[in-house]
Amino acid sequence: MTTDADAEASAEDGQDQYADLGATTRDAMEIAETSMEIVRQFVPDETLADRVRQKSVHSMGDIEFQHLLRFTGENEDEPVRAGARAVLDEATIVTDITMAKAGVTSRGHDCDRRKAIGSGAELAAETGMTRTAAAMLELDREGAFEDAIVTIGNAPTAALALADCIEQGTRPAVVVATPVGFVKAEESRKRIREVCAERGVPAITNVGKRGGSGLAAALTNELIHVASDAREGELSIEAGAD
Template structure:
């Protein structure tokens, strides 16, 4: 019996689909051994595909409930995706998001966020996370952080001190100042599921790849009637 193929979360042309599938096949052939589960590997593979970097085999870490929590958040529909920067929102496929009724939010360029950061001598990323919390956007959300370590540090504080409970945190800020440390903080959180990259590597492209992987897995679950 031929398996049902994804349609919404695939490339729009046959040529595009062939290139992507061939890329995944090359990654599978060249990656070597890994310790990821069958549900985790498609996310890691798509991140490798996004950056052509096999080091994400090993650097990518998962909370034990991350994949199940992420799929539930996508499949229930209406889940907000809160990003630290606009780049994540722009990179996500609008038709794929619309299929699941998902919306994206970012606040880092809002005038009130900038004013608060200047007044408190903090970063816009910190104030953007605080604004998202005030607006009730973080509880039950998928939070993607690919650029700003200070956003992730503030999110961990909100989780521990104010009881914020995102559905899933995709913790992948890139950089040299506090990037690795912020992800170490997140990986020490038990209360909220997370996917994180150990060390300095990361970036908004990888957050987008991780979310697109979740969307693809969610479509497959829909078609399987899960």
């Protein structure tokens, strides 16, 4: 027999699970859950990387988008494991712009969230580089990216600046980079993949011209959900535990 307390607890669990999808009422949670069930009919549900693929499909509204994700590491699950570990270690989540920061859920973790944009104004004025690139370089000088989850959803120049920082020795826990657009977006993600592979930094990116802050936040949120499930003992994020 289900008690009122059981129903309330179940509702709270569902709210935590789907809050990042905009679900804050019972009806909204049912819609979000049904939507994810539909996604799982088209996207495998066997690995940690599959969970990220599912979230990308849900975020983009495109079943084929699952094939556009790229996972940089020894295997596809490595960046998901690294991101989940960083969440459990309460690492800082750094985003390039306000929109990406706003999309990262505040539930299920104790990580600080901060954005790069707004930093490096003097450097941008002096050099003429974009505000986001200057902001990334300024935060790197502060050591903000070390062992952090770095999420870039909008600015290709931010991704290129981060790649330069990694090449020079900066080591984030994981990079999520899905900058969108027709100018330098694809090139910036490719450079992130190449530099991260060379330097041993786990990364999740995509190919093609699509992407954006919503996608980047959604993928970061899935890292948080994986960490939450690991915390509850529902899965292991240790390599070889699958």
